[in-house]
Amino acid sequence: MILYDFDYERPNTLQEATALLRQTEGKARLLAGGTDLLPNMRVQVLKPTMLISLGAITPRPPQAELDGSIRIDALTRLADLENSEFVRREIPMLAESAHVVGGNQIRQVATLGGNLCQETRCLYLNQEHDYQFTAPCYKRNGDCCYPFPGNKPGTCWSVYMSDTAPALIALSANVDIIGEAGVRTVPAETLFTGNSLEPLWLARTEIISSVVVPPIPTGFGWGYHKSTIRGGLEFAMANIAVALWLENDRKTCAGARIVVGAVSEGPLRALATEKSLVGQVLNADLLWKAADDASNEINPLPHHGFTRNYLNENIRVYLRRTLITAFERAYGMDA
Numbered sequence: 001m002i003l004y005d006f007d008y009e010r011p012n013t014l015q016e017a018t019a020l021l022r023q024t025e026g027k028a029r030l031l032a033g034g035t036d037l038l039p040n041m042r043v044q045v046l047k048p049t050m051l052i053s054l055g056a057i058t059p060r061p062p063q064a065e066l067d068g069s070i071r072i073d074a075l076t077r078l079a080d081l082e083n084s085e086f087v088r089r090e091i092p093m094l095a096e097s098a099h100v101v102g103g104n105q106i107r108q109v110a111t112l113g114g115n116l117c118q119e120t121r122c123l124y125l126n127q128e129h130d131y132q133f134t135a136p137c138y139k140r141n142g143d144c145c146y147p148f149p150g151n152k153p154g155t156c157w158s159v160y161m162s163d164t165a166p167a168l169i170a171l172s173a174n175v176d177i178i179g180e181a182g183v184r185t186v187p188a189e190t191l192f193t194g195n196s197l198e199p200l201w202l203a204r205t206e207i208i209s210s211v212v213v214p215p216i217p218t219g220f221g222w223g224y225h226k227s228t229i230r231g232g233l234e235f236a237m238a239n240i241a242v243a244l245w246l247e248n249d250r251k252t253c254a255g256a257r258i259v260v261g262a263v264s265e266g267p268l269r270a271l272a273t274e275k276s277l278v279g280q281v282l283n284a285d286l287l288w289k290a291a292d293d294a295s296n297e298i299n300p301l302p303h304h305g306f307t308r309n310y311l312n313e314n315i316r317v318y319l320r321r322t323l324i325t326a327f328e329r330a331y332g333m334d335a
């Protein structure tokens with residue numbers, strides 16, 4: 001399918017980019033790596049009248065701040081994240097989550113900001129053929145939903161499949177957002193509206209400028225797993241990010257964050273399960289029970305042919321392994 005005509009600008013700074021976004025009253029889109037935006041334009045899920053390329057702006061390398069947090073420019077390419085010795089050493093979960101996005105060709109151009117701001121996906125939405133699905137669904141401003149016709153009108157259950165977002169939420173990361181009123185900072189987990197039609201709390205005139213990961217607590221361990229049907233080059237059927245940190249006795253849980261992505265309108269935290277772990281002396285039985293509880297708590301949306309039961313079971317099994325890995329790292333057994 002041939003792309004329609006649109007205007008194109010290539011500003012030299014993020015400030016110029018925000019000014020352009022304002023001038024076009026939200027009808028323009030930022031073009032970072034373009035690996036999510038351009039395919040969506042080809043199938044006319046998105047129809048911006050102007051693309052504002054961020055390609056002339058060089059991202060700053062990841063750096064440690066005075067308070068021990070780590071700042072990562074949102075324009076950083078995923079390949080640079082996964083290959084950065086600094087990031088791999090200081091925040092290996094983020095490097096791992098970047099490493100599993102698509103294939104190397106994608107990661108060489110795709111950015112962290114673009115990964116966070118990607119559109120939700122649905123088997124029926126992301127294709128437009130003359131012979132099928134010609135009536136637009138709710139996500140394309142139409143009046144139907146192919147996989148879930150029994151839902152309340154206007155309900156879209158397309159899922160948000162970023163691989164880095166669950167890791168950033170497990171790491172309690174914040175994002176800096178540049179807009180008309182200056183810079184605002186919000187926890188990454190509050191970016192998500194829970195509505196697939198407008199999945200992000202981000203005005204069309206705003207730009208994510210950087211991601212800040214706070215200092216890692218002592219006694220910290222992490223686990224990350226992405227399930228895909230073919231094992232690579234593929235969007236997730238579910239992705240899991242776990243952060244656990246222990247008291248000085250290296251047995252008692254001081255804190256936990258369990259995040260599951262790709263099975264809902266945005267990443268989900270298993271808050272009740274996290275709470276139930278804090279203060280407990282951890283062992284394999286307890287972590288297995290936590291995985292069972294969390295998979296029930298998450299209640300995944302069926303997507304891309306995977307049933308709710310299948311996804312529930314997938315999350316339960318891989319969460320067991322991910323929790324154990326996080327605990328072993330926190331305990332120091334992986335050293």
Ligand SMILES: Cc1cc2nc3c(=O)[nH]c(=O)nc-3n(C[C@H](O)[C@H](O)[C@H](O)COP(=O)(O)OP(=O)(O)OC[C@H]3O[C@@H](n4cnc5c(N)ncnc54)[C@H](O)[C@@H]3O)c2cc1C
Binds near residue numbers: 103111161206233
């Ligand atoms: C074959 C293929 C496989 C893929 N596999 C995966 C996968 O496994 N996992 C995964 O997570 N994704 C996957 N993707 C989706 C996509 O490649 C990634 O999400 C990628 O990180 C998007 O980044 P980008 O820089 O290319 O974003 P773009 O396509 O340039 O932008 C995506 C959206 O974000 C907006 N945007 C970009 N930067 C900013 C910013 N700084 N502030 C505010 N808004 C911004 C854009 O306007 C656009 O709406 C895949 C894509 C393809 C084509």
Ligand code: SF4
Binds near residue numbers: 121122148
């Ligand atoms: S789930 Fe959303 S994107 Fe998929 S067909 Fe229904 S309305 Fe469209």
